[in-house]
Each structure stands twice: as C-alpha cells, then as structure tokens.
Amino acid sequence: MEQNFHEGFLCWVYSCMSTEAVITYKVENEVRYIHLYDPLSIVNCSAKDIECLFVNKIGYKAEDKDQALQFQKVASICFQKGTNSEHMWSSKWRKIEKEELLKAEKDRKAREEKDKIARYTVVQRLAEEEKKAAQEKEKLTKALLKKPKRHEEKLKSL
CATH class of the missing domain: 3.30.420 (Nucleotidyltransferase; domain 5)
Structure with missing residues (x-):
C-alpha cells in the first residue's frame, strides 16, 4: 500500500x-x-x-x-x-512470538548439527567399508599371485 x-x-x-x-x-x-x-x-x-x-x-x-x-x-x-504501519505493537503475543521464533531457530540449528554429524558418520562408515573391500581385494590378489605349493599341485592334477 x-x-x-x-x-x-x-x-x-x-x-x-x-x-x-x-x-x-x-x-x-x-x-x-x-x-x-x-x-x-x-x-x-x-x-x-x-x-x-x-x-x-x-x-x-x-x-x-x-x-x-x-x-x-x-x-x-x-x-x-496510535496504531499504524510505523508502530510496533506491544502485546503479550509479540513476546510469545519472539520466544517461539527463538525456540524454533534453536531447534533448527540443533537439527542441522545432528544432520551434519549423521552425514559425517555415514561418510565415515562408507569410507571404512570401502577400505575393508579394498583390503579384501588386495588379499585375494596376493593369494592369486602366489605360486601353488607342491602338495597343492598334486591335488590339482587329480
């Protein structure tokens, strides 16, 4: 207006x-x-x-x-x-609104922090799983590169 x-x-x-x-x-x-x-x-x-x-x-x-x-x-x-667009209404509701706003802001920040921690733990868990998979793959590769022992050669020929 x-x-x-x-x-x-x-x-x-x-x-x-x-x-x-x-x-x-x-x-x-x-x-x-x-x-x-x-x-x-x-x-x-x-x-x-x-x-x-x-x-x-x-x-x-x-x-x-x-x-x-x-x-x-x-x-x-x-x-x-004295009510107009320049006037800030002073009422109990205004105080309650401010308190609710601060409470909502605090809850939002707590949720963001919790989400941040959850994201970090998920990323950390994925990194650990990748590390384990890499170790398993490395063990398998080493096992395949080894020469078979004598008794293993006999078993293979049977």
Missing part, C-alpha cells in the same frame, strides 16, 4: 459501485488513487496518513452510510490508539 499520500491528499470517498473506499491524492501533476477494499487495510497507512484520514471525513451517499462509516471508524480508532 502506498504511504505518505497525506502531502497531496485531495479527498476520500466510498464507492457503492465497487464497494470500496477510494483515496484520491496528487503527486506533482499526476492524480493517483488508492483503493481500499477492507477497512482494516487502513492500519497499513503511516501515522500522518491516518491523521489525514481522521481529520478529513469520508464522503458517501446516504444509502452507503453504514459501509462508509466502517472505514471512518477504523481511521478514528487507529488515530486514537
């Missing part, structure tokens, strides 16, 4: 055709529009923008009063409570 539209703010109205609030503002020689489909999207505005929306009331037709005033109420509450 665009921020700092308060400098060139012209007006904001509720549109019954598209069921949204439309904020109109001017940047240099260009007129721009911000379409708000949900009243809670006002929370994403900067503090100055919310103040601008609070001071300048929303325009609407009589039959759209209920819907339009929802946008105005959210702007009023955000202004009164």
